[in-house]
Amino acid sequence: MLLIPCPYCGERAEGEFRYGGEAHFRRPDNHLEATDEAWADYLFMRKNPKGWHRERWMHLAGCRRWFYVVRHTITHKIATAYKVGDAHPDLPA
Amino acid sequence: MRRYSFVQLLRNAVGLGDGWQQAWRSPEPKSSYDVVIVGGGGHGLATAYYLAKNHGVRNIAVLEKGWLGGGNTGRNTTVVRSNYLWDESAAIYEHSLKLWEGLTRDLNYNLMFSQRGLVMLAHTEHELNEASRRVHANRLNGIDAEIWSREQTLAFIPILNGSKDIRYPVIGSSIQKRAGIARHDAVAWGFARAADALGVDIIQNCEVTAIRRDGSRVVGLDTTRGAIDARKVGLVAAGHSSVLAGLAGFRLPIESHPLQAMVSEPIKPVLDTVVMSGTVHAYVSQSDKGELVMGAGIDAFNSYAQRGSLPILEEIASAMIELFPIVSRLKVLRSWGGIVDICPDASPIIGKTPVDGLYINCGWGTGGFKATPGSGWVLADTIANDRPHPLAAPFSLNRFSSGRLIDEHGAAAVAH
Numbered sequence: 335m336l337l338i339p340c341p342y343c344g345e346r347a348e349g350e351f352r353y354g355g356e357a358h359f360r361r362p363d364n365h366l367e368a369t370d371e372a373w374a375d376y377l378f379m380r381k382n383p384k385g386w387h388r389e390r391w392m393h394l395a396g397c398r399r400w401f402y403v404v405r406h407t408i409t410h411k412i413a414t415a416y417k418v419g420d421a422h423p424d425l426p427a
Numbered sequence: 428m429r430r431y432s433f434v435q436l437l438r439n440a441v442g443l444g445d446g447w448q449q450a451w452r453s454p455e456p457k458s459s460y461d462v463v464i465v466g467g468g469g470h471g472l473a474t475a476y477y478l479a480k481n482h483g484v485r486n487i488a489v490l491e492k493g494w495l496g497g498g499n500t501g502r503n504t505t506v507v508r509s510n511y512l513w514d515e516s517a518a519i520y521e522h523s524l525k526l527w528e529g530l531t532r533d534l535n536y537n538l539m540f541s542q543r544g545l546v547m548l549a550h551t552e553h554e555l556n557e558a559s560r561r562v563h564a565n566r567l568n569g570i571d572a573e574i575w576s577r578e579q580t581l582a583f584i585p586i587l588n589g590s591k592d593i594r595y596p597v598i599g600s601s602i603q604k605r606a607g608i609a610r611h612d613a614v615a616w617g618f619a620r621a622a623d624a625l626g627v628d629i630i631q632n633c634e635v636t637a638i639r640r641d642g643s644r645v646v647g648l649d650t651t652r653g654a655i656d657a658r659k660v661g662l663v664a665a666g667h668s669s670v671l672a673g674l675a676g677f678r679l680p681i682e683s684h685p686l687q688a689m690v691s692e693p694i695k696p697v698l699d700t701v702v703m704s705g706t707v708h709a710y711v712s713q714s715d716k717g718e719l720v721m722g723a724g725i726d727a728f729n730s731y732a733q734r735g736s737l738p739i740l741e742e743i744a745s746a747m748i749e750l751f752p753i754v755s756r757l758k759v760l761r762s763w764g765g766i767v768d769i770c771p772d773a774s775p776i777i778g779k780t781p782v783d784g785l786y787i788n789c790g791w792g793t794g795g796f797k798a799t800p801g802s803g804w805v806l807a808d809t810i811a812n813d814r815p816h817p818l819a820a821p822f823s824l825n826r827f828s829s830g831r832l833i834d835e836h837g838a839a840a841v842a843h
Binding site for chain 2: 335353370371375379380383384387
């Protein structure tokens with residue numbers, strides 16, 4: 335069970351949240367010109383790192399707002415959480 | 428390799444035999460191989476076995492970073508079935524099921540394969556309609572499948588909750604009678620022993636740290652036990668596939684999640700089939716030891732931790748009590764998690780990669796155990812002939828750019 339630090343509500347149990355997967359990847363800018371491979375990369379390909387992961391969460395049973403979390407995929411330790419629009423914090427060493 | 432037989436068992440039991448040999452060697456890695464398979468789970472070992480047996484390749488190594496079958500092969504709920512919706516899936520899973528039916532004899536290793544039938548419960552009209560659609564699709568593909576009434580279902584599974592007053596009463600089911608379970612550790616050990624007998628080097632405690640390329644072609648691997656040259660490399664690493672693809676320089680549409688299961692304390696025989704419920708979300712069978720083997724769902728978040736979270740176990744426990752009220756006083760003996768490689772369309776990726784001589788087999792997600800022999804068979808053929816086996820062709824990596832996905836989310840009924 336994760337204890338997730340919602341930047342708006344504080345720490346709450348994982349059950350109050352919905353996971354949104356990898357954060358900060360971008361839709362092809364020129365969508366009429368983008369190749370099939372560029373679309374596949376955006377729609378399906380994921381970093382899936384073994385280590386620190388920037389990911390999206392939504393506080394469904396709370397403020398219902400989306401935000402970002404930096405979490406480790408082996409230890410499940412959460413380093414930080416930040417709001418949409420905030421500068422992206424560095425990944426821990 | 429000395430063949431296992433009743434006579435040999437008897438001779439050793441009364442002291443006339445010369446004891447039991449080790450089932451496979453533990454050789455030092457050679458400096459080069461024709462084919463290196465990365466991943467010593469069931470799929471990797473099966474690939475090596477069929478490469479040696481069907482295609483005459485003799486200079487093969489299987490590299491395993493831990494111990495044989497210590498990953499998902501030893502962590503699943505051992506369900507084997509082939510009743511998938513789409514033609515492409517039905518073809519490969521049915522090919523696999525047919526191999527299962529002769530595998531104990533082929534490997535000379537008792538896999539305890541038990542075709543005890545698999546019942547998928549329907550709790551809503553919609554679910555029964557979908558089950559009916561799938562049963563018809565299965566039969567068109569030559570796969571045994573039937574729709575059963577509520578009465579037939581309850582008669583077949585006496586401990587099932589037949590009350591009509593519960594939130595999700597059972598209104599019918601679909602059954603595949605040729606489905607069943609097998610002994611998962613024996614699958615890894617049987618393939619390892621048979622592959623070793625054909626000269627395959629099985630190298631444990633050997634983690635790949637780099638994939639060496641010469642231009643667009645793979646030429647070898649760096650490992651924790653030294654550098655190994657290889658003409659061809661097969662990546663069969665399930666939950667760690669993204670890590671290996673990263674070493675080779677390409678991306679995968681895979682995300683790794685923990686999938687959990689648990690067993691109860693052993694009890695007398697109460698369940699002689701496999702039961703799955705998509706709506707209440709449980710799948711369960713009873714092992715020969717008497718434990719109820721219960722499969723849960725995946726944690727939503729990415730993880731490589733080989734352990735899941737407690738809310739998931741709470742869900743499977745509550746689903747079990749809803750379906751089978753008699754289990755409410757049972758103790759849980761143990762629970763565990765494995766890291767599964769989830770693909771966006773819930774179908775595997777088998778075939779060539781952007782790197783020449785490098786092949787991949789991953790994305791089986793929550794349902795790879797049943798595919799073990801078929802998956803090894805088609806990947807071996809793909810590697811030997813450097814082109815996708817006809818059954819593997821639809822499952823190529825480039826389906827994600829062509830858009831021709833094979834969406835098996837609905838057909839699985841439940842995280843399988």
